[in-house]
Amino acid sequence: MNVSTLTNFAAETESGIGALGIDPIKIALQAGTFLILFFLIKKYALDNIVKNLDDRRYKIDEGLTNAEQAEKRLREVGVESEKVMAQARKDGDKVVEDANKESGAIVQSARDQAQVEHDQKLDEADNKIAQKQKEVSKGLKGEAASLVALATETIIGEKLDAKKDSALLDKALKQEIANG
Amino acid sequence: MAKLSRKQIANALADSWVSKGTNRKDLAAQTAALMIEEGRKNEVDLVVKDVKYILFSKYGIVVTEVFTKNPLTDTNKANITTLVKQKLSSAKKIVINENIDDSLLGGAFIATPEFSLDLTINSKLKKLRNV
Numbered sequence: 437m438n439v440s441t442l443t444n445f446a447a448e449t450e451s452g453i454g455a456l457g458i459d460p461i462k463i464a465l466q467a468g469t470f471l472i473l474f475f476l477i478k479k480y481a482l483d484n485i486v487k488n489l490d491d492r493r494y495k496i497d498e499g500l501t502n503a504e505q506a507e508k509r510l511r512e513v514g515v516e517s518e519k520v521m522a523q524a525r526k527d528g529d530k531v532v533e534d535a536n537k538e539s540g541a542i543v544q545s546a547r548d549q550a551q552v553e554h555d556q557k558l559d560e561a562d563n564k565i566a567q568k569q570k571e572v573s574k575g576l577k578g579e580a581a582s583l584v585a586l587a588t589e590t591i592i593g594e595k596l597d598a599k600k601d602s603a604l605l606d607k608a609l610k611q612e613i614a615n616g
Numbered sequence: 617m618a619k620l621s622r623k624q625i626a627n628a629l630a631d632s633w634v635s636k637g638t639n640r641k642d643l644a645a646q647t648a649a650l651m652i653e654e655g656r657k658n659e660v661d662l663v664v665k666d667v668k669y670i671l672f673s674k675y676g677i678v679v680t681e682v683f684t685k686n687p688l689t690d691t692n693k694a695n696i697t698t699l700v701k702q703k704l705s706s707a708k709k710i711v712i713n714e715n716i717d718d719s720l721l722g723g724a725f726i727a728t729p730e731f732s733l734d735l736t737i738n739s740k741l742k743k744l745r746n747v
Contacts, residue, residue: 578745585741592721592737598686601722605684608723608735609695613702 622659625650626666633667634675669729676708683715683725683736696726704730 596604620628629647632638651660671677680700682688688696697710717725723736 581744581746585744588744589721589741596722596737601684601686602689602692604722604737605688605692605724605735606695609692609699612733612735613695613699616702 619654622656622663622666626663626670629663629667630670630674633671634677665729672704672707672729676706677711678704678707678709678728678730679711679713681713681715681727683717683720683727685717685720685722687716688712688714688724692724696724699726699733700728704728 625647629643632643633640647663648660651657651663668679671679678700680696682696684692693712696712700710701707719738721737721741723738723740725736726733
């Protein structure tokens with residue numbers, strides 16, 4: 437069959453569907469080509485593409501889930517941090533309050549101690565003064581007694597004769613006898 | 617011949633001293649001679665002390681040494697006798713030996729085998745000085 441024959445045949449067939457411009461053979465060939473292409477794509481590429489898409493979707497879903505979880509966690513952490521901060525503020529206030537109380541107690545204790553030491557030193561000073569006075573008084577007494585003794589000795593040496601001595605002895609003896 | 621102990625000599629002396637007819641001066645001289653001869657001069661004071669003690673404990677005789685500046689009057693002696701008898705109830709006889717001590721200012725120091733009593737002005741002044 438030559439070209440003219442085919443041209444004629446085509447011209448003749450343009451009477452049915454061909455009149456609409458639709459060539460069934462071409463359509464069949466295109467459909468076959470499409471199917472072959474589809475088959476090839478499905479066999480060699482589609483699975484991988486779908487798999488990649490699935491992976492990507494999975495990753496995206498995972499990322500979104502993670503993001504949601506992270507956001508949720510962030511909110512929780514925020515709440516928790518608020519609680520921690522509140523507790524920390526409370527603890528801090530308590531520490532400050534305790535420190536104030538303790539420092540007050542320490543200051544009071546130091547004052548009391550200082551007062552006690554002050555009183556003790558005053559007492560010691562009073563005692564020392566009293567002791568000193570006593571010593572001075574004793575010294576004066578001793579000195580006075582020595583002077584009196586010396587004066588008495590001198591006077592007795594000069595004035596005490598045998599008669600007076602005898603009378604004094606009698607007096608002393610009688611006193612001893614009276615004392616038993 | 618063995619030496620007599622101090623106690624034996626004191627006892628013999630005390631017994632002889634109270635015996636009637638004993639010449640006490642001779643007795644004292646003989647005892648002193650014996651002590652010197654035996655080289656026991658240092659014990660004389662102790663023997664005398666022992667004799668006084670024996671005379672008191674055995675015979676109730678209290679030999680009282682009295683040290684004064686001036687001689688004792690009869691009143692002084694009577695008072696001393698009364699005082700010693702009061703302090704030593706077993707005393708039958710009080711013998712007073714007077715000793716004049718010029719270092720004393722006045723008063724008397726009385727010593728018996730059992731007690732001594734310082735009534736001198738010196739001791740009173742000493743007490744005054746120690747106040």
